[in-house]
Every structure is written in structure tokens, then in C-alpha cells.
Amino acid sequence: MSIKLEHLNYVYSQGTAYEKHALKDICLEIPHGEFVGLIGHTGSGKSTLIQHLNGLVKATSGALYYEGRNIYEEGYPMRELRNQVGLVFQYPEHQLFEVDVMTDVCFGPKNQGLSPEECKARALEALKLVGLKEKYYKASPFELSGGQKRRVAIAGVLAMRPKVLVLDEPTAGLDPKGRDDILDQIAYLHKQSDLTVILVSHSMEDIARYADRIIVMNKGQVQYNGKPVEVFAHYKELEKIGLAAPQVTYIMHDLKEQGLDVKTNITTIEEA
Ligand code: ADP
Numbered sequence: 001m002s003i004k005l006e007h008l009n010y011v012y013s014q015g016t017a018y019e020k021h022a023l024k025d026i027c028l029e030i031p032h033g034e035f036v037g038l039i040g041h042t043g044s045g046k047s048t049l050i051q052h053l054n055g056l057v058k059a060t061s062g063a064l065y066y067e068g069r070n071i072y073e074e075g076y077p078m079r080e081l082r083n084q085v086g087l088v089f090q091y092p093e094h095q096l097f098e099v100d101v102m103t104d105v106c107f108g109p110k111n112q113g114l115s116p117e118e119c120k121a122r123a124l125e126a127l128k129l130v131g132l133k134e135k136y137y138k139a140s141p142f143e144l145s146g147g148q149k150r151r152v153a154i155a156g157v158l159a160m161r162p163k164v165l166v167l168d169e170p171t172a173g174l175d176p177k178g179r180d181d182i183l184d185q186i187a188y189l190h191k192q193s194d195l196t197v198i199l200v201s202h203s204m205e206d207i208a209r210y211a212d213r214i215i216v217m218n219k220g221q222v223q224y225n226g227k228p229v230e231v232f233a234h235y236k237e238l239e240k241i242g243l244a245a246p247q248v249t250y251i252m253h254d255l256k257e258q259g260l261d262v263k264t265n266i267t268t269i270e271e272a
Contacts, residue, residue, distance in 0.1 A: 037211030086162030
């Protein structure tokens with residue numbers, strides 16, 4: 001097993017008038033190699049949660065285990081954790097700043113202390129993985145389209161060869177074609193390797209299409225955690241917490257067409 005959260009809580013600005021209990025008693029397990037969709041309304045705690053996964057934010061209480069070891073114990077190699085759990089922030093292109101694409105993607109490996117040759121090899125591998133055409137490797141990141149910039153940013157994280165790739169709303173602000181391309185590429189990456197993918201989205205449709213498992217956050221808590229069909233069975237409750245019902249209904253329709261007996265599953269869940 002790869003990541004385990006035990007009774008994890010996070011409070012912003014504790015002890016002040018702005019105190020906000022953003023994560024409440026989160027218990028989760030994310031096995032290695034899974035494609036997990038993390039969904040929830042704005043403010044439900046998704047970004048806060050994923051920033052715990054590579055130690056960027058430290059829990060107020062509770063534990064987080066990576067490969068069986070509590071990352072909060074003294075002497076834990078945080079740097080190693082940051083290399084293994086790659087985080088792609090929202091609008092990651094805002095962090096592209098080097099003269100050309102290649103140099104930008106080399107930035108992470110260079111920071112890891114790798115030789116220039118190894119950095120280049122890693123960057124080439126990562127750029128291929130994200131499907132960016134070779135003619136752009138020497139271009140300034142600023143000359144690229146929105147979707148291409150995002151590929152470069154994802155390549156920058158992949159060049160560090162993480163075992164877990166966490167993406168916060170990777171399709172935000174892209175047109176429908178750009179969105180599909182990026183998501184297909186991520187799904188392809190996941191299939192090609194044993195990379196664990198945690199995809200944060202507020203789009204049920206995106207999540208449903210790719211994830212093995214869906215975690216639904218609501219007001220800082222995990223409300224549902226299961227296979228897409230199990231989670232969608234709660235579509236009435238999902239609608240109440242602002243997760244678009246028509247899309248869910250449409251997905252259920254889709255699942256039925258794929259031969260999945262959605263109704264049986266719903267009955268099973270309701271009976272359980
Ligand atoms: P999401 O990613 O699902 O939109 P966030 O994790 O960003 O949710 O936010 C969870 C809660 O924590 C929200 O109520 C938000 O207002 C609050 N929050 C987020 N960042 C901060 C911060 N830096 N200081 C105080 N409160 C914050």
C-alpha cells in the first residue's frame with residue numbers, strides 16, 4: 001500500500017478569528033497504481049488534502065503514512081517524499097519561467113542534484129510521455145498554447161520520476177479539446193506504468209471517465225469513497241452537495257450501456 005491517512009485534521013490559522021477546520025478526521029488508503037478521482041465542491045478541502053500528500057502542509061493532528069512510514073516522525077526524509085509524490089498545481093503554467101521548454105523541464109532533476117546529461121535524458125523522457133512535439137523543445141514556454149504549457153508543466157514533475165502523480169484541476173481553463181487531450185494523456189501515462197494518479201476535479205464527468213475509485217469530499221470530510229458506480233448510486237445526495245446531477249445521470253446511462261447493471265448496484269447499496 002502506498003498512502004494511508006489516519007484521523008487527519010487540518011486547521012488553518014488555529015487560535016485566531018480566522019480559524020478554519022479544513023480537514024476533519026480524514027481516514028483514507030490509496031493503494032499503489034490506482035487512479036483516484038478526488039471530487040468536491042469549491043472549499044470542500046481538496047487542495048488542502050493533496051498538499052498533505054507530499055508534506056507541503058503538515059497535519060494539525062493525525063498521521064500520514066507513505067509506504068508504511070509515518071511522514072511526521074522525526075528524521076523522515078521529506079525531500080525523498082517530495083521526489084516520489086509529484087504535485088501539479090492548478091494553473092501550473094504560471095510556474096514556467098525558464099528560457100525554453102527543455103530547460104524548464106530540466107529544473108526539477110537539476111534540483112535533485114543529477115548530472116546535466118541525466119537531467120536532459122529525464123526531460124526528454126518526460127516530454128515524450130506528455131506527448132509534446134519535438135519542435136517545441138527549444139521554444140519559449142510563453143509561445144505555447146494553454147494545453148501545451150500544461151503538458152510542459154506536467155513533464156516538469158514527471159522528470160523527477162515520481163511514483164505518485166497528483167494533479168489539481170489539470171483541465172481548468174482549457175477548451176473542450178484541450179481538456180480531453182490532457183485527460184487522455186494522463187490516462188495513457190497511468191496505463192503505461194504503475195504510476196499512482198490522484199486527479200482533483202469538480203467535474204463528475206471527467207472523474208467518472210478515468211478513475212478506478214472516487215473520493216467525494218464535503219465540508220472537509222470524506223463523504224463517499226468507492227468505485228464510480230457505488231459513488232454514483234448516491235446521486236441524489238451528490239446533487240444536494242452541488243455535484244451536478246444531470247451529468248451523473250448521463251454517466252449512469254453510459255455505465256449501463258457498457259453492460260454494468262447500475263440498478264442492481266444501487267439496490268445493493270441501499271440495502272446495505
Ligand atoms: P477546495 O480545494 O476543495 O476548493 P480548499 O482546500 O482550498 O478547498 O479549502 C478548504 C477550506 O479551507 C475552505 O473553507 C477555504 O476557504 C479554507 N482555506 C483554504 N486555504 C486557506 C488559507 N490559506 N487560510 C485560511 N483558510 C483557507
